[in-house]
Amino acid sequence: MNEAQRITEWVEQKKESAIALARAVWGFAEPNWRETQSAAAISAALEAEGFALERRPCGMETAFVATWGGEGPVIAFLGEYDALPALSQQAGRAEKAPLCEGAPGHGCGHNLLGAGSFAAAVALKDYCRETGLRATVKYFGCPAEEDGGGKVFFARAGYFDKVDAVFAWHPGPANYVSGQGCLAVTGVLYSFKGRTAHAAGAPFAGRSALDAAELMNVGCNYLREHIIPEARLHYAYRDVGGTAPNVVQESACVHYYIRAPRVAQMLDIKRRVDDVARGAALMTGTALTIREVDGFSDYVPNRALSELLWQCMRE
Ligand SMILES: [Zn+2]
Structure with missing residues (x-):
């Protein structure tokens, strides 16, 4: 044997x-x-x-x-x-x-x-x-x-x-x-805080966190063309504020995974994603909190x- x-x-x-x-x-x-x-x-x-x-x-x-x-x-x-x-x-x-x-x-x-x-x-x-x-x-x-x-x-x-x-x-x-x-990866929660209001009665009084989350995703989908092709960006909505369309959504949260072949490349892209999120908050008059949930080296x-x-x- x-x-x-x-x-x-x-x-x-x-x-x-x-x-x-x-x-x-x-x-x-x-x-x-x-x-x-x-x-x-x-x-x-x-x-x-x-x-x-x-x-x-x-x-x-x-x-x-x-x-x-x-x-x-x-x-x-x-x-x-x-x-x-x-x-x-x-x-x-x-x-x-x-x-x-x-x-x-x-x-x-x-x-x-x-x-x-x-x-x-x-x-x-x-x-x-x-x-x-x-x-x-x-x-x-x-x-x-x-x-x-x-x-x-x-x-x-x-x-x-x-x-x-x-x-x-x-x-x-x-x-x-x-x-x-395998790629280095970090998981990040981008949370937006706005101000609720009736979406038909007084939308001008509201600041939509959901708008901020959507604009952040649009921004990242444009960013995608200008990062190295080996990198990966994907997201899921963790909070959309609520289910009522007649409400300006006060909170929203998007969970991102940012991946790249090396840690330094991943961190560089993460800084740019952070900037996109800040831009979305600025555009919508909402407040942004960035929370890093986890991270793995390549x-x-x-x-x-x-x-x-x-x-x-x-x-
Ligand atoms: Zn597994």
């Missing part, structure tokens, strides 16, 4: 616990920063496998770090388990079929992230124990894969400083090794490890 077959056998032996975790997390369907039961289930499974647990690192309630061994290179796996907004879905259906309309869910497969990394960390631990290979295996339980980013808090607190290699993955429609990087893949992964995957 060659090495790959032995490792496959260990994974096969324990696959039921990984599948059970994936199913449990699917059922919990907890959105970002609220993954209490999901984090508890995965951390308990790692503890049962002999990993030592650090709970609530960096003040994150739904994060944890599980460590096995203490020698050799430190190899880490990222595990995530956040459900996404409005992706409630019946299991085993390939078309959109919510269990509960509008509820969070794992329709994009985030329930697999933590379970798959669990299987990998356990397989590496078993391999080290069987063969006497010296290594430290870590599993980072990271909240909020999307919209928040628990990994950022770990990075800022230096948790990755002594880690030699990190493996991460994401479910998708095909099996492949991603040798590509991801830099390791070519040597990617090629090794590719060879293993082919095997």
Whole structure:
């Protein structure tokens, strides 16, 4: 039996616990920063496998770090388990079929992230124990894969400083090794505050926050032509002020994602988007608040490890 077959056998032996975790997390369907039961289930499974647990690192309630061994290179796996907004879905259906309309869910497969990394960390631990290979295996339980980013808090607190290699993955429609990087991204909330008035009786007395949000989006859609083609700008309305057309809307909020290949390029475009928002506030006589919600550096893949992964995957 060659090495790959032995490792496959260990994974096969324990696959039921990984599948059970994936199913449990699917059922919990907890959105970002609220993954209490999901984090508890995965951390308990790692503890049962002999990993030592650090709970609530960096003040994150739904994060944890599980460590096995203490020698050799430190190899880490990222595990995530956040459900996404409005992706409630019946299991085993390939078309959109919510269990509960509008509820969070794992329709994009985030329930697999933590379970798959669990299987990998356990397989590496078993391999080290069987063969006497010296290594430290870590599993980072990271909240909020999307919209928040628990990994950022770990990075800022230096948790990755002594880690030699990190493996991460994401479910998708095909099996492949991603040798590509990904864009740096920041999420920003642009909130406008105006003055309400009756839209027919006294519109001149009102200052529309909704107008400001719309003008900001128009401005950004013109800005789009004058930024580097690799950059991406997209937005969603988070608040439109209300649902009554006969009211001048007093509040409005637009959530932007600003992306570019490098952090410096992203920050430069963000400054220009901020200016567009300020311009929209000036045009409409409204007040603007800018709140940065999250940010990720561009991801830099390791070519040597990617090629090794590719060879293993082919095997
Ligand atoms: Zn995701």
